[in-house]
Amino acid sequence: xxYSLIWVACFLLPILTFSQDRITxxxxxxxxxxxxxxxxxxxxxxxxxxxxxxxxxxFEEGKQVGRWQFFNExxxxxxxxxxxxxxxxxxxxxxxxxxxxxxxxFFKNGIRDSTYLEYHYNGKKSVEGQYQSGVEAGVWVTYFExxxxxxxxxxxxxxxxxxxxxYNEGGTLIxxxxxxxxxxxxxxxxxxxxxxxxxxxxFVMGEEDGLWGLFYVNGQLVQEETWDIGLLKEVxxxxxxxxxxxxxxxxxxxxxxRLTYYATGExxxxxxxxxxxxxxxxxxxxxxxxxxxxxxxxxGYQEGTWTFYxxxxxxxxxxxxxxxxxxxxWKYYSRSGKLIETVNHKRDNTLADEx
Numbered sequence: 001x002x003y004s005l006i007w008v009a010c011f012l013l014p015i016l017t018f019s020q021d022r023i024t025x026x027x028x029x030x031x032x033x034x035x036x037x038x039x040x041x042x043x044x045x046x047x048x049x050x051x052x053x054x055x056x057x058x059f060e061e062g063k064q065v066g067r068w069q070f071f072n073e074x075x076x077x078x079x080x081x082x083x084x085x086x087x088x089x090x091x092x093x094x095x096x097x098x099x100x101x102x103x104x105x106f107f108k109n110g111i112r113d114s115t116y117l118e119y120h121y122n123g124k125k126s127v128e129g130q131y132q133s134g135v136e137a138g139v140w141v142t143y144f145e146x147x148x149x150x151x152x153x154x155x156x157x158x159x160x161x162x163x164x165x166x167y168n169e170g171g172t173l174i175x176x177x178x179x180x181x182x183x184x185x186x187x188x189x190x191x192x193x194x195x196x197x198x199x200x201x202x203f204v205m206g207e208e209d210g211l212w213g214l215f216y217v218n219g220q221l222v223q224e225e226t227w228d229i230g231l232l233k234e235v236x237x238x239x240x241x242x243x244x245x246x247x248x249x250x251x252x253x254x255x256x257x258r259l260t261y262y263a264t265g266e267x268x269x270x271x272x273x274x275x276x277x278x279x280x281x282x283x284x285x286x287x288x289x290x291x292x293x294x295x296x297x298x299x300g301y302q303e304g305t306w307t308f309y310x311x312x313x314x315x316x317x318x319x320x321x322x323x324x325x326x327x328x329x330w331k332y333y334s335r336s337g338k339l340i341e342t343v344n345h346k347r348d349n350t351l352a353d354e355x
Contacts, residue, residue, distance in 0.1 A: 029048065029054070030046065031044055031045065031047075032044065032045050032046075032047070033045065036061075039061050040062050041059055041060065041062075042059060043056075043057075044056070050073075052073060053071055053075070054071050054072075054073075055068065056068065056069045057069065057083070063083075063086035064083035064086050065083050065084060065085070065086075066082060067080065067081075067082055068081055068082070068083060072097060074097070076095070076097060077099070078094060078095060079093060079094040080092070080093055081093065084109075087109050088110055089108060089109065089110075090107065091105070091106050092104070092106070092107060096121055100119065100121060100123055101119050101123070102118065102119055103116075103117065103119065104116070104117045105131070106131075111134040112134050113131050113132065113134070114130065114131060115128075115129075116129050116130065116131055120143075124143065124146070124147045125143050125147070126142060126143050126145075127141070127142050128140070128141050129141070135155075135157055135158030136155035137155050137156065137157070138154060139152070139153070140153065140154070140155055144169050146169060148169055148171050149171075151164060151165065151166045152165050153165065153179070159179070159182030160182050161179055161181075161182075162178055162179065164177065164178070168193050170193070172191070172193060174190065175188065175189065175190045175191065176188070177203070181205070183203070183205045184206050185206070186202060186203065187200070187201070187202045188200070188201065188202070192217045194217055196217050196218075196219060197215050197219070198215055199212060199213065199214050200213050201213065201227070204229050207227075207229045208225075208227040208232075209228065209230075210226070210227060211225070211226055211227075212224065212225040212226075212227060216263060220242075220243055222238065222239060223236055223237070223238050223239065224236035227276075228254075231275065231276025231277065232251070232276050232277070233251075233252075233253055233254050233276060235248045235251055235258060238259070240263060240264060240265040241263040241264065242264075246261055247259060249270070251273055254276035254277075255273060255274055255275070256272070256273055257271070257272055257273070258270070258271060258272075258273055264287070266287045267285050267289070268284065268285060269282060269283065269285065271297060272297075277297075278300050279297055280297060281294070281295075281296055281297075282294065282295065282296070282297050286309075290309065290311055290313045292308070292311075293306060293307065294306070295321065301321075301322075301323040302323075303321060303322060303323065304320065305319070306318070306319070306320075310335050314333065314335055315333050316332070316333060316335075317330055317331060318330070318331055325345075325347050326345035328344065328345065329342055329343070330342070330343050330344075330345055
């Protein structure tokens, strides 16, 4: 046998992906430990570029075994877990920078299995559920930081399935309906934060379908909509919160003009539909009647040159939108109409490099 003590650069550990925790290969990571016949053996330490220990554990014949520890940039414990024959096995835990437990999960032969838990920074549970052979299964529950339930339902083969319910922070039910293959399917109910019905209608594999009803918090009908697998075909009259009827335009079989209103009856928007989607010129308004924004829509997205206004009627900004995202040069103005700045945006709404 040949024994040696060696520093190793570019040591790449396997990737472990958790909901919010990730151990990834670091190209500049250095390792210090013993080699036996060219394989890592015994206790090893791994360091970042500053010399800080970031990983520590044992090897047998080149494979990770036993308890491994992972550290953050400040030297605090980031995570801990066990390996068997080079694969994660048993319970793995990760921690916030303050030492509070962040997540706990179990592995079997390198695959997540059994109970999974996540925690908020304040120590209360944020997620609890089960894994089977690496995918979500059975009942899953998510929580607000207060400890109240946000959502509850089942997973099947890694996607939402069957009845799911959603709640606000006060504990009031705000939505309920069924999923199929991870998509909304069948009848869904949505509720105002006070518990009154807000909308009711059906989905077909994630797309609105059939008759939908929209309601104010006082129970007054807002409008009825008729959908055909994600395409809006017709709308009924628009009603104010007091029950007054207003024209909703002339939309018929997915074509024509649609008008929407604020609850008190002021015009909110008007624009054209083609093939069940917003297409053509659209204008949005403040409640005081002044324009809020205007520009073209293409298949339901804001596309082309759009202009946004202050509520006094002066231009706030103008520029190009691509599928609702700012792109290229945008000009921004003060309420008095003075040009403040010109900003070059990328498609993801980050600023482009103008150097």
